[in-house]
Amino acid sequence: MDQPQGSAELDEAVMDCSLEELREFLEADLADVPDDLEFKQNLRDKLWDLVQTRNRRRGPSDAN
């Protein structure tokens, strides 16, 4: 699986966006766009593996 684009810190630093943009994003799920449930499920499984791998790498002492 591909690595993420950059650190969360970097990503958070470039998240300047207007209310209008956020509203558009929030309402995007109202659009009638067909999607592939198999893709959604496969992606979900890959992402959960990724989360677990990252959390294991951090170790229990960093979890809080």
Add this chain to the structure above:
Amino acid sequence: MSRRSESDCRRSERSDEELVEAIRRSDEEAFTVLYERYYQRVYNFVYLRLRNHADAEEAVQEAFTAVFGAVASFRGTSAVLSWIYGIAKNTVNNHIRRTVAQKSRIDRAESELIRHLESSLAASPEDDLTLRRCAEAVRDEFEGLSGWQAEIFAMRHLDGLPIAEISDRMSRSPDAVRSSLCRVKRLVVAAVEGGQPSESRTVAERSMA
């Protein structure tokens, strides 16, 4: 997948920030809730810009990988909503930039290949060697493809079948067929560029920069 329904997940009263905290403790239910809360939003947002399901799936995977890959180090200096939105927006913009650059690269490589083929009628031994290297590089790339990708490429470019017919025969969506053709084409272009003399490669690399 959790047994909770999609609508249950989206109605969960836990805030995004609480879910992120729980995901850091490997709480799978929290992960499912956050994923369900944002999947359709991100998918539609991306699709409405790219207008192609194959590209949208690629970009959605990239965006969510960035989100969940960085969840452990998310510091909360912005709201989760705007963080995810920003990542989705950046991913789409990068995807569009890459597509434009790729199209230009493919067009250029096709012109180069045609030029080589046209000049091969009066080819020098050096040109012959270059063409042989290109052919070997292309053959190596094809050997590395999965069977169905090579089959789709052959149906389209050797048999001249339309996308719809290939889609029917291979039981894959037209977008998946197009996406596969595009990937194979990229491999062929890279192989052809790799088989060219260093002078041509330098020109190609410079124009891609």
